Each structure stands twice: as structure tokens, then as C-alpha cells.
Amino acid sequence: MRRTTALRLAATAVLTGLAATACGTGSTDDPANAGQTSQAAQPAAIDTGATVDVRLVLEPTSLDIASTAGAALDQILLDNVYQGLLTRDENNKIEPSLATSYETSPDGLTYTFHLAENATFHDGTKLTAADAVWSLQQVTAKGSKNPDAAALASVKSASAADDHTVVVTLKHRDTGFTWGLTGRAGIVFKKGTDFASLAGKENGTGPFKLSGWKRGSSLTFVRNDAYWGKKAKVAKVVFHYIKDDNAANNAQQTGQTDIETAADATLLQPFSDKSKYTVLRGDTTDKFTLAFNNASGPTKDVRVRRAIRRAIDNAGLIKALGGAAKPVGGPVPATDPGYEDLTAIDAHDPAAAKKLLQQAGYGDGLKLTVQIPNIYPTEIGDYLASELKQVGIQLTVRQVEFQTWLDAVYTKHDYQLSLVDHAEARDLYNFANPAYYFAYDNAKVQKWYAAAQTATGDAERDALLKKAAQQVSQDAAADWLFVSQTLTVVRSGVTGVPRNFTSNRYDLADLAVAKKK
Amino acid sequence: MTLYVLRRAALLVVSLLAASVLVFLVLRLLPGDIAQTIGGIKATPAQVAAVRHDLGLDRPLAAQYADWIGGVVTGDFGRSVLDGTSVSGQLAEKFAVTGPLAAGAVVLALAFAVPLGIVAAVRRESRLGGLVNAVGQFGIALPTLWVGLLLVLVFAVQVRWLPAQGFPVDGWAEPGQALRSLVLPWLTLALSEGAVLLRFVRSAVLDVLHQDWLRTARAKGHTRTGALVRHGLRNAAVPVVAVLGLQIAALVAGAVVVEQVFVLPGVGQMLITDVGNRDLDKVQGEILLLTGAVLVIGFLVDLAHRLIDPRLRSAV
Amino acid sequence: MTVLRAVLKSRSGAVGLVLVGLLVLSALVSLVWTPYDPTLARPQDGWLLPFSGGHVLGTDRLGRDELSQLLAGARGTLLTALLAAAIAAVVGLTLALAAVLVPRWIGAVVVQLTDVLIAFPVLLIAMILTAVYGGSTWTVVTAVGVGAGVNLARVARAEAGRVLNTDYVLAAHAAGSGTWRTVRKHLLPNIAPTLVVQLSLVLSVAVLAEAALSFLGFGAPAPAISWGRMLHEQQQYIAARPLLVIWPGLAVAASVLGFNLLGDGLREAADARLRVREAADAGLRVREAS
Numbered sequence A: 001m002r003r004t005t006a007l008r009l010a011a012t013a014v015l016t017g018l019a020a021t022a023c024g025t026g027s028t029d030d031p032a033n034a035g036q037t038s039q040a041a042q043p044a045a046i047d048t049g050a051t052v053d054v055r056l057v058l059e060p061t062s063l064d065i066a067s068t069a070g071a072a073l074d075q076i077l078l079d080n081v082y083q084g085l086l087t088r089d090e091n092n093k094i095e096p097s098l099a100t101s102y103e104t105s106p107d108g109l110t111y112t113f114h115l116a117e118n119a120t121f122h123d124g125t126k127l128t129a130a131d132a133v134w135s136l137q138q139v140t141a142k143g144s145k146n147p148d149a150a151a152l153a154s155v156k157s158a159s160a161a162d163d164h165t166v167v168v169t170l171k172h173r174d175t176g177f178t179w180g181l182t183g184r185a186g187i188v189f190k191k192g193t194d195f196a197s198l199a200g201k202e203n204g205t206g207p208f209k210l211s212g213w214k215r216g217s218s219l220t221f222v223r224n225d226a227y228w229g230k231k232a233k234v235a236k237v238v239f240h241y242i243k244d245d246n247a248a249n250n251a252q253q254t255g256q257t258d259i260e261t262a263a264d265a266t267l268l269q270p271f272s273d274k275s276k277y278t279v280l281r282g283d284t285t286d287k288f289t290l291a292f293n294n295a296s297g298p299t300k301d302v303r304v305r306r307a308i309r310r311a312i313d314n315a316g317l318i319k320a321l322g323g324a325a326k327p328v329g330g331p332v333p334a335t336d337p338g339y340e341d342l343t344a345i346d347a348h349d350p351a352a353a354k355k356l357l358q359q360a361g362y363g364d365g366l367k368l369t370v371q372i373p374n375i376y377p378t379e380i381g382d383y384l385a386s387e388l389k390q391v392g393i394q395l396t397v398r399q400v401e402f403q404t405w406l407d408a409v410y411t412k413h414d415y416q417l418s419l420v421d422h423a424e425a426r427d428l429y430n431f432a433n434p435a436y437y438f439a440y441d442n443a444k445v446q447k448w449y450a451a452a453q454t455a456t457g458d459a460e461r462d463a464l465l466k467k468a469a470q471q472v473s474q475d476a477a478a479d480w481l482f483v484s485q486t487l488t489v490v491r492s493g494v495t496g497v498p499r500n501f502t503s504n505r506y507d508l509a510d511l512a513v514a515k516k517k
Numbered sequence B: 001m002t003l004y005v006l007r008r009a010a011l012l013v014v015s016l017l018a019a020s021v022l023v024f025l026v027l028r029l030l031p032g033d034i035a036q037t038i039g040g041i042k043a044t045p046a047q048v049a050a051v052r053h054d055l056g057l058d059r060p061l062a063a064q065y066a067d068w069i070g071g072v073v074t075g076d077f078g079r080s081v082l083d084g085t086s087v088s089g090q091l092a093e094k095f096a097v098t099g100p101l102a103a104g105a106v107v108l109a110l111a112f113a114v115p116l117g118i119v120a121a122v123r124r125e126s127r128l129g130g131l132v133n134a135v136g137q138f139g140i141a142l143p144t145l146w147v148g149l150l151l152v153l154v155f156a157v158q159v160r161w162l163p164a165q166g167f168p169v170d171g172w173a174e175p176g177q178a179l180r181s182l183v184l185p186w187l188t189l190a191l192s193e194g195a196v197l198l199r200f201v202r203s204a205v206l207d208v209l210h211q212d213w214l215r216t217a218r219a220k221g222h223t224r225t226g227a228l229v230r231h232g233l234r235n236a237a238v239p240v241v242a243v244l245g246l247q248i249a250a251l252v253a254g255a256v257v258v259e260q261v262f263v264l265p266g267v268g269q270m271l272i273t274d275v276g277n278r279d280l281d282k283v284q285g286e287i288l289l290l291t292g293a294v295l296v297i298g299f300l301v302d303l304a305h306r307l308i309d310p311r312l313r314s315a316v
Numbered sequence C: 001m002t003v004l005r006a007v008l009k010s011r012s013g014a015v016g017l018v019l020v021g022l023l024v025l026s027a028l029v030s031l032v033w034t035p036y037d038p039t040l041a042r043p044q045d046g047w048l049l050p051f052s053g054g055h056v057l058g059t060d061r062l063g064r065d066e067l068s069q070l071l072a073g074a075r076g077t078l079l080t081a082l083l084a085a086a087i088a089a090v091v092g093l094t095l096a097l098a099a100v101l102v103p104r105w106i107g108a109v110v111v112q113l114t115d116v117l118i119a120f121p122v123l124l125i126a127m128i129l130t131a132v133y134g135g136s137t138w139t140v141v142t143a144v145g146v147g148a149g150v151n152l153a154r155v156a157r158a159e160a161g162r163v164l165n166t167d168y169v170l171a172a173h174a175a176g177s178g179t180w181r182t183v184r185k186h187l188l189p190n191i192a193p194t195l196v197v198q199l200s201l202v203l204s205v206a207v208l209a210e211a212a213l214s215f216l217g218f219g220a221p222a223p224a225i226s227w228g229r230m231l232h233e234q235q236q237y238i239a240a241r242p243l244l245v246i247w248p249g250l251a252v253a254a255s256v257l258g259f260n261l262l263g264d265g266l267r268e269a270a271d272a273r274l275r276v277r278e279a280a281d282a283g284l285r286v287r288e289a290s
Helices: A002-022 A071-077 A129-140 A176-180 A245-252 A302-311 A314-320 A350-359 A378-390 A402-411 A428-432 A443-453 A458-474 B002-027 B034-039 B047-053 B061-073 B089-123 B125-139 B144-158 B174-208 B212-219 B223-260 B267-277 B280-306 C002-009 C011-032 C066-101 C105-117 C122-133 C137-164 C167-174 C181-215 C227-237 C240-270 C278-289
Strands: A051-056 A086-088 A095-096 A097-104 A110-115 A155-162 A165-170 A208-214 A218-223 A234-239 A277-292 A366-373 A394-399 A416-422 A477-489
Touching: A002 B047, A051 A071, A051 A245, A086 A176, A095 A097, A097 A302, A097 B280, A129 A155, A129 A165, A129 B047, A155 A402, A155 C167, A165 B047, A208 B047, A277 A302, A302 A350, A302 A378, A302 A394, A302 A458, A302 A477, A302 C181, A314 A378, A314 A477, A366 A378, A366 A402, A378 A394, A378 C227, A394 A402, A394 B089, A402 A416, A402 B034, A402 B267, A416 B223, A428 A443, A428 A458, A443 A458, A458 B212, B002 B061, B002 B280, B002 C002, B002 C105, B002 C122, B034 B047, B061 B280, B089 B125, B089 B223, B089 B280, B125 C240, B144 B174, B144 B223, B144 C181, B144 C227, B144 C278, B174 B223, B212 B223, B223 B267, B223 B280, B223 C181, B267 B280, B267 C122, B280 C105, C011 C066, C011 C227, C011 C240, C066 C137, C066 C181, C066 C227, C066 C240, C105 C137, C122 C137, C137 C167, C137 C181, C181 C240
Parallel strands: A051 A234, A366 A394, A366 A416
Antiparallel strands: A086 A095, A097 A110, A110 A165, A155 A165, A208 A218, A218 A234, A277 A416, A277 A477
């Protein structure tokens, strides 16, 4: 018995000794390298033969971007492998891509796109207007299985005026049409492509080609040396799919990766040496949305919904997650049109929350269940349960697989509360659609949103969107816990790294590595 | 013996069939399906229904099962609906990681479990034997994933001798890198497996030491160790081999955890991803192959058992 | 009482009893008192070091008191272990009795089915249960209980077969003792010692399995607290706060050690001649890593 104890003591001593050396190295307060918004200028001497290793989080389920949903496909394939008529810049501004320019008719119903004349597919064939028209028609055709088909719902017809001119006519004015073309709905495929054959390969027009996919670990791009535009500055990019933040941090620290996207804000301490690492802080449109079932159950009562919003201190949650997020208070993030600061609506006030619950008849307590897909930090659920407990709501967290969430919450609307990250930009339409899983039905909001879609100018559109967003927030249709920011750790010598919206698209066009001296 | 083998083989076939039905039905309990994976959170219900119909997911279960098992019988274990890769191909690719991981861990575990187990048994009354036994007890009690995390913290992050996670992109084409990536996973897995085996070796040897014939051998003038080496180890090996067979299932499960900790692209990780995507055509093929492997290994272990155990050889 | 005295007489039994006693004590204490509310999140007190702000073992990133969570976690862990053992006992005994008591060909089917189930990965059972019912104590308990139960069935079957073939049972049967009477009077009392030893091992397997399943994200979510869940949440920050990972890991290790040693003590008590039952061990130790 004595021996067993001695052994245990020895083991504990070793472990705590180790702990002592590592202890206190990760203070939450004032991290030395909390993230900047600018990066070093590109050096004159660039190593064009370089390979860059990048940590990403979620792996695509398939590479068939024409039929399989998922931000993980958009993230790597858009801009790099496939290109649309239009694209977005780092600040989500619409920019030309395969269409070098376009004109709009005064009534806003006819768009004329002029295609780059020298663009080619990876298989060597030239890109023509016929390819673009065919691709648009696949999306807009009746029975289209493109998950993004709704983005081009206003299109009436598309035709080729000549080899390099595409004319699109709309059923009605659509302020979202050009934005829709920047996403996967606007991709130009080679005419006649069998989409099913794209599941594991590609034939795009972009500056990179797919060279290999080791499912479950990595995906490799090589430079397209026959690219029609400005060629990429690195020879090869390897995406490593690492879900675990700690493992990703280790990989970056030990040089296994050059770029770590989506770094955990509380774990930046190892990267505080600015001569070795740059930490970039970027914006996202990731709205962590605590959805309420607006159509049934206790949350049908607006007082209950407002009480829940008032009970939760969003600032505390942001602090707990390391500060890489911003409060938003409404459905529109700061980088989308129609944004205004709505954090004053139903701000944190537990006393008011209790009063609201009392009025709603739940003065003696209320039991609720929230469904959270298990891909998000479990601490969010813990925090919500802790906050709601203080106003008398007993919250049970059901951690579910994303597929289960899709089935129960998204499809069957069988839920009370739900938490997911709505990462899509400009997705206010979900609150204008009573059939969506929020089941939020307000005729005024629907009218304003529809009017914003057909508005004649951006100012008119934005004013309408603002009105709609404010109403949605006042009705407590959901609680928007925060909009995340994203941190990217970059090894020194690597420049041109995407900073904003990195989980939606990861444009590698400017990525470069300095030549070793 | 022949009769025994035939009977045992017939049972194996029945078991495999039962396993296939079980796998197929149990997977159908999962909520959601692959059509929803493909459609995501933007597709309309009508779009998802159309995909479901295209994939034949709306057919009766019996028809779907017949389709699948028909392929299995001809050696086609199915394909991924998502990316079209074949189950056998993907399993082979992932097994290039999981296979060496499990095999290396077993070798490592045996390398310290057998000598230590014998020491612990032979010197049972001494300080040394007690210590070895205590180490074994402690090794069993440590959570595998926790050991893995601590090993990474010390050997990869602090002293930087070994990579923290992952497997080389080019796999075994970079043998040095690949081996280095597996050192910490091996240690992690071997610790728990080895501790379990140590206990078995110890009890098996203890059992042998208590047998009458060993006393007889000693009476004939052999030393204790000599008698054990000459006669005892073969007998002690019988239960250890049986356990080793059973450990295969545990190893696969242990490998899943270790693959997660070290971000290794192995069988376990693939299985978790595929279940998550509801790529059931692929999952059922994978599970059947894995379950089948355990059953076949059990069959072989039974045969081996008969061969080394003289008492069983003559029995039917 | 005689069992208790016999257990205490062996060194491992005594150590095991102390460790298990500590586990039970922590669980009981946590029912009435913990230093802080273990689920109370106070981000402004996040990541306090040990012995600061009145937190003996410090706080986690949400500002929850580590010591309180460890105490409350003992409850979750103990509950998981006991429920899993109960399920394993029911599953194991039912399958074992079914195999030996029914007509031979049905028995063979049951035996074969058990072997198929043993080959079926526990992890998969857990994943499917989690997908269908959401992660909860019950999913973990059911997966581990069934997984251990089928292994237990194999052990119990062998033991029951042995007992049924002993002379006195055959004699009793010949003298006209009915099947159920034989089971009650002779079979159950005779296989009970083996079962008890095996069940103590199921307890330790359940503790480890709970930790592993929670780590993989199939555990019980808030407001439940368990050591596996603590490991799962804290492992992300092991580089910054290693102690927060080390404590729950040690707690798991101590409990597993406790159950194992207690099992050894019981075995020694049940079988003074130290007859080794390799088959008995084999059945259960294998589930360790899952």
C-alpha cells in the first residue's frame, strides 16, 4: 500500500511540475498580440516555388459545388478554382471577375456582361458566353438542385449576344442580383459538365488547380500556370483540416502550418513574438443566433422571448470566448447593408427579464430545451444555462449532431430554442420567410424586405432593410448573441493572407512567401 | 478437427449475415439523411426531396438492403454517395494509418507486457513484483486521451522532439515523417493496451506456477525459471493469445480516440465523419468490414487456440 | 460483513475501498455542499489561478470553480458507472441464461448473436444513440452498459455452463428440481461471485468510457457535470491551463483504480486459492479503451 501511494505521489509531482512550468502563460487579459488589421507589405523578392500550409477547420463533404451545400466548398473553391461572372473583394464589395465589366438598363431589368476574352478552363478549352449562359440556366431551371438557386430567382432569361457578351433579363428589379452572382450561383462551368463527375475533381477557370484530396486530412492546390489573368505567387497550397483548436495551435507553433485560420482568441500567447508571427483580426458575418420557435411553445409569447434576450449578458459571453466577437443586437452584421447598432433593444437586465416572465405567467419558473449542434464550443450552452438559471428558467442543453439538427429543427421545426451560427452574408430574408425554421411571421417585415429587394437605389434599399431589422429585433424574433471576429496567425515572411470572411471564401490570389535570405 | 473447422466456418457465415442486417437496420434509425447533407440549410424542401428520390432513398428498406448485400456478396462493399469513392479503396487508404498504428501499439505493448508480466508473477512476493503490478494497475486506470494530451504537451510543444499532430500529406512516401508522427500515438495506445496485457500475462503465468506438473518438473531438478521456460510459457500463452484476439476490437476503439487526439486520418476518424454526413452507403460497408474482421479474427484465434492447447485439440 | 472483512484483508481491496469511498463521499458531499455553484458562469472571474479569489483550484474560462465542478462531477461519474453496471448485469444475465436454459439450437443462436454484438463497436452504438436521442447520461450509460453486458454474457455463460454440469446440480435435476428452482437455488448463488467481480470491472470501464465518449462529443451536456465533460471542455486550453485538464484526469484515474482494486479484492475474497479466471478477465478488460 505504501508503495502504491509513493508511486502516485511521484506521478503527481511530475505532472504538477510540468503544470507549473506552463502555468500562467495564457492570461486572458491583454494578450500581447491580440490581432491587427493590416499586414506587412509584400517583399520585393518572392519565392514563387513556395508551398504554403494552411489550417482550415471544416472539410468539404464533396467537391461538387453545383449541387452540394456547405461553406467549406465555397471557402476553397470560389475564386481559386472556380470563378463567377462577379466576385467580392476583402470588404465584401462587388468586383468584376470573369465579366470584366457590365451595364444595367435604366429600368434595372437588363444586365449586359462583357466576358474576359482570354479566359480558359483548366482542361485548356476557351471560355465563351455559351458556357456562362448554360451555367446560369442550370441554376435557374425548374427543378434545379443548386442549393443556391434562390439567389437567382429573379432571372427571367439569359442569352449570349456574341461569344463574349451575356445578356440577362430579370422578372423585376433585384438589388440582390449582382450579389447573387458573386456566390456559387454565378460560377461559370464548361457547357455540358456532368456535375456528378465533379465530386472528387474539378474543371474551373481559376488561378489554382486541385492536385489531391486526402479525405479526412488535407487538400492540395497547385498553381495553374496557364491561368489567363495574373498568375498566383505561390506554387502550392496545402489545406490541413484540423477541427481541434489546441491541435491547430500546436501545428502552427511547431511550424507544421504557415497560416492558422480561426485561431482561438484565448490561446494567442505562444504567438506574442511579433518578429515571428502576425495575428490578423478580421470581420465575419457569423451571427451566433439563438433562435426561438416563434410559432409554438412558450416562446410563441413575445414576453418570453424578450425575457430570454434580457437575461443573457452577451458582453460576458464575448469576454469568456476571448473577446474575438462583437455584440450586434439585431439580424444584420456591421458589414452588411442595412446595419445599425441595435444593442440597446432588450439589453441585459435580469430584473426586467423576471418581470416579463411574471407577466407571461411563468413567475414560478419555466423549463426550456435548447438544441445546439456539437460543432460549436460547449461553453456557449453552459453559459446560456447559467444565465437563464438566474431569472428562473431551467435550460436543458441538447447537444446534437448537425444532421440531427437539420432534421429536427430545420426541417421539422420541432424545437423550443436552437443555437447555430448563421454564417451567410445578407441573409435577413430568413426573417421575411414565415416558412423558415424561425417561423417568424410579421407582414410589415415581409413587405419592407420585398420593397428593399426591388428598390431603385442602395440608399432606399438600406433604409428599408434597417426598418425591417429593427422590427425583427423589437419582436425578439431571435437573440443574436454575437457576431464573431476571426483571428488568423501568420508565420512571418508570408503575406497577402485573407483576413475577413475567411470561413466563407479564402482568396489566395495575393498569397506570397518572401525568398529566404 | 475438420468437422470443428467446418462447423465453426458455417457459424461465421451466419454471424456475418446477422451482422449485415443489424448494421443496415441500426443505421436507418439515424435522424436526417444524406439528401439533407447535400442540400444544406439553403435548399428548399422540394429540392431535398428531389435529391432523395434520385438517390433511391425513398425505396422500401428491403429493396435497399437487397441491393447492398447483393453487391457485398460479389465483393463490392459500396460507394460514397457524396464523392463516389469506393468503400474498400477508402478503407485501404485509411488503414495505411490505422493498421500501423494498431499493430505498432500491440508490438510495443507486448514488448513490455510479456517480460514485466512474467517478472510480476515470478517475483510476486517481492518488492519488484509489487511495483510492476502497481504500475500495471495504474496504467489501466489512466484515460487514454488524457495521456495523449499530456504527451503532446511535453514532447511536441515543450521540447519539440516530435510532431504535435497530423500525418504527412504524402503518407508513407515520407517514411521518416510518417514514423515520427506515429511515435506519440503508439506510446499512448501501447500504455493502456500494455497495462491490460501485463495483467493477463501475470495471471496466466501465476496460474501455470500453481499447476501440479510444474511442481513435478521442479522436483525433477529444474530450477523454477528453467521449468517455467521449458514447460510453462507455452501453457501460459494460451489465455494470452485468446485475450489478444479479443483486444482487436478494443484496439480499433482505442485507435478512434487516439486518432482524434492526434488528428490522424485513420479509419476511426473517417467513420465519425461519414456518420456525421449520413453517408450511410459508405458507413454500412465500413462497419461490416470492421465487424467482419473482428469475427474472422475471432475465428482464427479459436483455431490457433485449438492448435496450441493440447487439451482442446482432440475435442470436437 | 464477512465479504467486507475479506476484502479489507487484501491490500488491493483495502486501497480500492478507500478510493471508491472517496468517490462516493465526494458525490454525497456535492449533493449538499460545494464551495460555489459548479454551473455558475462568471466570465469576469475566468481563468483564475489556484488559491486566488477564494477558488482553491482556480476557475475555468467561464469562471466556474474547478473544485466545485470536480465534486459535482463525482456525482455524474458515479451515476454513470452504477447505471451502466446495472444495464450490463441485466443484459449479461439475460443473454447468459437464455443461452444455457433454452433448447440447444436456440441457445446456439443466442451465443452467436452475442458474439456478433461483441464485435460491434461500442462507439458506433454511442454515436447512433447520440444522434437519435441527443447526448445525455442515458446514451452513454446505455452504450457502455450494452457493450459491457454482451461481454459479461460470455463470461456468465461459461460460468453457468460449468455450474449446470456439476454433479450436485445434475443430481438435483434428476431428483425432480424444476428449471427455475435450479436457477434460483443453485445457479444464481454459484455464479454470483464471478458476476460481482465482473461488475466491479464494468464500473471502471464505464468511468473510462464516459470520459472517452464525452471527449468525442457524445457525452451529457449542460447542466450535467462529469469529469469526462470537464476534460472535453478544458483540453482545448491545455497549453494555457494544464492543471484544469490534469485534475479531472487524475480524478478519473483514481476512480478507475479504485474500482479495479476493489474488484481484485473481491476476487481474492471470493477465490482464496487465487484461481485465475482468464476468460472472466478477457471478457471485460477489452472494453477498456472504448
